[in-house]
Amino acid sequence: MQTDFLIIGQGIAGTCMAHALLQRGKTVQVIDLPAQNRSSVVAAGICNPITGKHFSLTWEAGKLFSTLVPFYESIGRVLGRQVFLPLPFYRNYHSIENQNQLSVRVASPDFAPFVEEPQGEPYKHWIDSPLGGWQTRQSGFVKVADLLKDYRAYLVAQDAFREARFTHEDLQVGKDKVIWQDIEAQKIIFCEGLQARQNPLFPDLAFTPNKGEWIKIRLQEPYTCPAILKQGVFFLPLGEGIYQVGATYDNTQTEPDNTPTEAGRQELLTQLREWLKVPFEVIDQQAGIRPATRTRRPSLQIHPTHPHIGLLNGLGSKGVSLAPFLALEMAEMILT
Template sequence: MADLDYDYLIVGQGIAGTSIAFHLHDLGKRILIIGDSSIPSSSKIAAGIFNPLTGKKLVKTWLADDLFPYAKAFYADLENRLGGKFLHEISVYRPFRSIAEQNTYLAQTADPGIAPYVAEHSSANVTDYIHADYGGLEVIKSGWVDLPVLLEKTRDFFLDRGQFLDETFHVEDIYVEPDHISWQNRTFGKVIFCQGFMALQNDFFNWLPFAPVKGQLLEVATEKTLKPYIINQGIFMLPVSVNTFRVGATYSWDPLDWEPTESATAELQEKMGSLLKTSYEIRSAAAGIRPSVKDRRPLIGIHPEYSNIAIFNGLGTKGVTLAPFFANQLAQHLEDGKELNPLINIKRYFSLYFR
């Protein structure tokens, strides 16, 4: 079909939709984004933290050496283009729970894969409001992305160009032809579904092994002046102003809804109790559903039956670092046929579709 209205229809404008939209836009592609402000979005609720060393065992994040530099360059470029501040590069401070943990972690920092992400001599001084009797480890090359600001700036950018629609999308409204996609009297070369948790209601991709998980955050105020460090010990405490921080996150599977619960709040308060020295006030609570996957790897690629339908999903808890890097891979895959990383390609699950 020669005269298409657009090259791509992008359904969903969370961090996945935003990332692939800019990569395709920068390739000169004609795109139309559908975002529905009437439905909840995990990207709008997520803390947006990027942390290269995670878990009790201080494990380097998968592909950190590739993902982190790419993501920081991507967000820094968007700050310049969109005229906003949403990339905040600050260290993660991990207070040691014991002398034994201190010895274990310090020994691990000798690992040449981990050493570049640890400050040799931490200058963090948070003991006026954090229990850190045994000192702590300062993880560098970390920080957070203010996703609500990024998403709003992105929306405005594409609205100004007539490339964004705020409306409810129904998958049954698209018509798939061999050489194009039709939707609401418009024609597209391809459609990319970036719907997060809502993909479970999409007949094209609901066969994929999503393992969604609910998470809750609190916004907490204190009279203490907070230092520019993300505190991480079982939970994270992310300073968003001089005396306000976000605390998270919980993990639950029942019920999978968007409502904060008293039990999740109590769980976070209990963990804060062992960290915080000072009194605090809970200002608000929010919950979201992470689009996680059983093997903890993204779900990206082209539908097994329809070559003009693709998905970009399953980013889980690390969307701010995964999305830019793999949006670049997906754009090159769709435009030039470059192979996707097999660990994220949905080909690994085609047997589920054909069984």
């Protein structure tokens, strides 16, 4: 079988990479073994341009956020449904200084397009806001597990997906092609997430695996909050009174497992109970490992001696915002 591109991995990185190439008229074969996937499938899928108590603008926020909406819309057109669900991301001011700090930041032209103060008290049913609060524009979320499943079906329908474990020892690298099993491709792009630690072609990728957990809760009254709330934990409305609450961060283990823990559950519940005003029950809990790098930056590389081999990885805790922009960048780099 001949193809333009072999793509290894169908997490959010591999999915966006495949889409970027298909949109440019290239053929792809995506190789993935879903059972190994514990990052994208558990992602809450939130895209938020401003993070932290001190209002830090996400790396390359302007580029990421102007790319992601049209990119997910383009995926939505092939899947026949909306993929990116826009929603404000709201936080309380925690002090007067904090409020003043935001007024200063809003004066910056990079920052201003992403922030606003809500009118009235639209979230008072869920949270008290004695000092008021602020929310982001251009934020929202993607139901990542559904996206991966649907995009896989779309690839399968085009005979562009193979459920298999990719084995590096069986890869033959030629001057201007690669061969793996019966597939001959002009180029190959690795989107393996944390499993890139076994990739001999890119041995310098330095990961700091970061375990994350979330819980799903059901409110007694099935109201849907018109924003993602964040106060210690995020509170993401999934509809019909169901909310996802997360996430924990633990980068202290070199070989974390993806088992949910009682400690993770209690950490989330303690933070949530500090402010959520309405009764709820926990209905689910999941964990996964973020492919974070030591530099906390994504990695987009063309192999130094094989220009037909690329890598897209290191998406850390922001894969859903980063992947569209980086996939388009990689397509540009590897096709020129």
